[in-house]
Amino acid sequence: MCRSLRCKSGFDRPGPSFRASCSGMNFHPHVSPQLKGKSDLTSLNPAKPWPRRPWQPLMRLTDVVNLDVEAMVSDAAAHGVDCLIVSAGGFTAWYPTQLSCQRRNPYMTGDFLGEVVAAAKRHGLQVYGRMDISKGYVEWYQQHPDWYAVDADGTPIRYWELHETCFTGPYFQEYNLQIIDELLTNYPLDGLFYNFYLLQSCHCERCQEVVQTAIGQRVPTGSRLDPTYERWRHQALADYTARIRNRIHHHRPEARLMVYHHLQKGWDPRLMADAVDIWTAQASSPLLRNPLDPQPAWLYWIGEEVQKGQVLKPGVPPMLWLSYSEMFASRRVLQPADRLVTHIAQGAAYGASVCPSLNGVPGRQEDPRPLQAVAAKQHELERLAPFLEKTTVPTRVALVYSPDSFWFGPDQGEPGGRKHGHLPEFRGLYAALIDSRYPFDVLIGGTLNAPTLQRYAVVILPALHCLTDADALALDRWVRDGGCLMATADTGVANADGHPRTRPAAPVFAPLPGEAQSATGGYLRIADPALRAALGGSSLIALESAFLPLSIQGAHTDLCLLGPFRNNAPEFTFWEGGTVGPPGLVHQHFGQGHSIRLPWYIGGLYNTAAIPEYPVLLGWLLEQVTGPSPIMTNAPPSVQVVLREQHRPSGTRWLVHLINNTAAAERPLLSTVVLPPVTVRVRCPARRVYLAVADHEARATRDGEWISVRTGSLFQHELLVLE
Numbered sequence: 067m068c069r070s071l072r073c074k075s076g077f078d079r080p081g082p083s084f085r086a087s088c089s090g091m092n093f094h095p096h097v098s099p100q101l102k103g104k105s106d107l108t109s110l111n112p113a114k115p116w117p118r119r120p121w122q123p124l125m126r127l128t129d130v131v132n133l134d135v136e137a138m139v140s141d142a143a144a145h146g147v148d149c150l151i152v153s154a155g156g157f158t159a160w161y162p163t164q165l166s167c168q169r170r171n172p173y174m175t176g177d178f179l180g181e182v183v184a185a186a187k188r189h190g191l192q193v194y195g196r197m198d199i200s201k202g203y204v205e206w207y208q209q210h211p212d213w214y215a216v217d218a219d220g221t222p223i224r225y226w227e228l229h230e231t232c233f234t235g236p237y238f239q240e241y242n243l244q245i246i247d248e249l250l251t252n253y254p255l256d257g258l259f260y261n262f263y264l265l266q267s268c269h270c271e272r273c274q275e276v277v278q279t280a281i282g283q284r285v286p287t288g289s290r291l292d293p294t295y296e297r298w299r300h301q302a303l304a305d306y307t308a309r310i311r312n313r314i315h316h317h318r319p320e321a322r323l324m325v326y327h328h329l330q331k332g333w334d335p336r337l338m339a340d341a342v343d344i345w346t347a348q349a350s351s352p353l354l355r356n357p358l359d360p361q362p363a364w365l366y367w368i369g370e371e372v373q374k375g376q377v378l379k380p381g382v383p384p385m386l387w388l389s390y391s392e393m394f395a396s397r398r399v400l401q402p403a404d405r406l407v408t409h410i411a412q413g414a415a416y417g418a419s420v421c422p423s424l425n426g427v428p429g430r431q432e433d434p435r436p437l438q439a440v441a442a443k444q445h446e447l448e449r450l451a452p453f454l455e456k457t458t459v460p461t462r463v464a465l466v467y468s469p470d471s472f473w474f475g476p477d478q479g480e481p482g483g484r485k486h487g488h489l490p491e492f493r494g495l496y497a498a499l500i501d502s503r504y505p506f507d508v509l510i511g512g513t514l515n516a517p518t519l520q521r522y523a524v525v526i527l528p529a530l531h532c533l534t535d536a537d538a539l540a541l542d543r544w545v546r547d548g549g550c551l552m553a554t555a556d557t558g559v560a561n562a563d564g565h566p567r568t569r570p571a572a573p574v575f576a577p578l579p580g581e582a583q584s585a586t587g588g589y590l591r592i593a594d595p596a597l598r599a600a601l602g603g604s605s606l607i608a609l610e611s612a613f614l615p616l617s618i619q620g621a622h623t624d625l626c627l628l629g630p631f632r633n634n635a636p637e638f639t640f641w642e643g644g645t646v647g648p649p650g651l652v653h654q655h656f657g658q659g660h661s662i663r664l665p666w667y668i669g670g671l672y673n674t675a676a677i678p679e680y681p682v683l684l685g686w687l688l689e690q691v692t693g694p695s696p697i698m699t700n701a702p703p704s705v706q707v708v709l710r711e712q713h714r715p716s717g718t719r720w721l722v723h724l725i726n727n728t729a730a731a732e733r734p735l736l737s738t739v740v741l742p743p744v745t746v747r748v749r750c751p752a753r754r755v756y757l758a759v760a761d762h763e764a765r766a767t768r769d770g771e772w773i774s775v776r777t778g779s780l781f782q783h784e785l786l787v788l789e
């Protein structure tokens with residue numbers, strides 16, 4: 067890492083601290099000097115802050131040769147890093163282990179882990195030991211076949227050139243605990259982090275016996291996920307995770323456990339969040355993804371994972387993993403700096419701890435290009451830390467993510483799966499909410515209850531195929547008490563395990579949608595003049611994929627289906643008379659509240675093709691229910707606006723992050739296009755505005771309940787602090 071804070075684009079990064087530059091004004095970060103730049107959130111030990119600006123060197127075996135550990139650690143500390151996550155144990159040991167279940171790094175002559183811990187303690191950094199028990203060396207297989215997982219044919223399961231370990235075998239059940247004992251007895255670690263952590267589906271005789279005893283069936287071999295087996299797998303992994311967490315706490319009560327799998331394969335996030343100390347998720351965006359598990363590109367992935375993590379484990383900043391690598395499998399060439407920095411800014415804006423993961427160590431990179439800019443951003447986040455802690459979203463809108471629908475609906479647990487699944491619908495609506503500038507929370511399906519729901523005026527269910535009975539009843543009651551439920555596509559057609567429902571789960575979900583029909587070549591015809599006006603005078607919205615007709619009487623309806631027209635030769639793209647199909651918008655009253663149903667894939671289509679009318683329609687519907695969004699801007703849609711609120715004893719503070727994703731069209735973000743100044747209006751009683759990244763106060767004007775401010779030129783990220 068380089069100590070210069072000048073980035074390659076020639077923009078001077080902020081120099082003097084906010085505290086210094088604002089002396090005499092009313093901006094006070096409200097942190098003690100000891101805590102400056104550190105989180106004041108705590109868990110078991112009230113004195114120990116959560117890691118907020120971690121860094122993970124993904125060590126190569128040879129990196130330990132002649133490595134200046136002190137220089138590596140002091141350079142990280144100089145750039146605001148507060149926690150190192152370094153290789154410790156598992157199939158390779160990075161310390162002089164006495165256990166034969168680990169292979170000492172053959173290039174190591176001393177004690178790499180011990181040296182890192184000693185240097186980190188001198189610099190006030192936390193250290194988490196990185197573990198990997200998911201795999202083992204192929205050479206060990208002849209002697210220890212019982213350590214490894216096998217497929218239905220009995221062949222060991224490989225990942226890269228290693229064999230995956232079996233969850234019921236001795237590596238997980240005995241040796242991992244011995245490694246924990248050895249590590250935490252000998253090193254004052256602040257926690258352990260398990261890489262590639264999963265219960266691999268294994269067909270060995272031992273696993274067959276365990277599964278047969280637990281659920282009365284063998285390990286399934288079909289391509290569809292089996293709910294009975296998956297639920298067993300979820301619970302078994304969560305129970306095991308709690309067991310290793312307890313073992314860690316037994317040695318060091320203040321140490322913490324984090325676990326990671328890039329797909330969270332076999333995880334129930336609701337159970338796993340309870341079993342760990344810190345919730346973690348992947349938000350890597352290499353230009354080419356992991357070739358073994360390809361996943362779709364997704365601009366707002368980081369925000370999505372942070373919002374999920376904040377509701378799964380409230381009060382603990384989620385940890386997000388961000389790979390430096392440009393192509394996942396060609397780790398040594400790094401992503402462009404602008405891309406990495408905007409992703410880090412997105413995570414920080416939502417309140418996450420973003421952990422950049424670098425293959426190897428900084429001084430030994432063939433491609434050092436983005437290191438300086440990322441280090442400068444980490445350093446800047448240390449300065450901005452008081453504005454990033456304990457923030458919430460000022461909103462009465464919630465979007466529900468349903469793990470059950472993702473596993474047992476059309477997605478079948480595949481993130482790159484079908485267009486008609488829950489995840490693409492969720493992500494499309496997530497993006498449409500951002501693009502319509504409505505702040506929102508994320509809720510987790512299977513956990514909905516009255517105290518949670520009563521915080522919201524609108525709850526959106528995106529193709530929530532697998533609706534639990536308890537969620538359905540809680541939502542029904544909440545609607546009758548005044549809530550507005552917005553449900554799209556095939557919401558509610560199945561129970562939690564994916565079995566089709568023959569009757570609605572609750573009256574508010576009646577009627578069940580009819581059989582899906584193709585909508586390709588069709589339109590939705592707008593009757594409401596106000597919606598036509600919102601869409602600039604258009605009376606049609608284009609439609610594709612599937613439409614699920616609702617057979618309904620006595621409701622207010624609009625957006626009736628025209629077509630679809632099969633003969634798309636231009637001569638035949640006309641229609642005569644008033645014949646229209648079923649409605650694409652159904653509005654019904656229930657008690658004090660109401661439901662809005664959109665029985666088509668508005669989110670999936672927006673996720674696929676960014677159809678511009680869809681966020682306008684969504685924003686128009688939300689405005690009918692909740693009034694205008696509390697934030698407006700003339701910035702283009704490529705600028706992501708994140709509005710947060712911070713409640714302090716001295717009053718509320720509003721924070722507006724502007725993340726500039728403007729880049730060449732139809733291509734991934736490689737280089738940020740600098741924008742001219744933009745205007746932001748926020749509905750709040752604040753009287754002054756500080757541009758925290760640029761590090762100066764901005765002139766603000768008040769217009770009734772709105773405050774208006776103009777930024778300077780917008781590079782990667784700006785943070786408006788309103789007090």
Ligand SMILES: [Zn+2]
Pocket residue numbers: 214215216232233234235268269270271272273
């Ligand atoms: Zn097994």
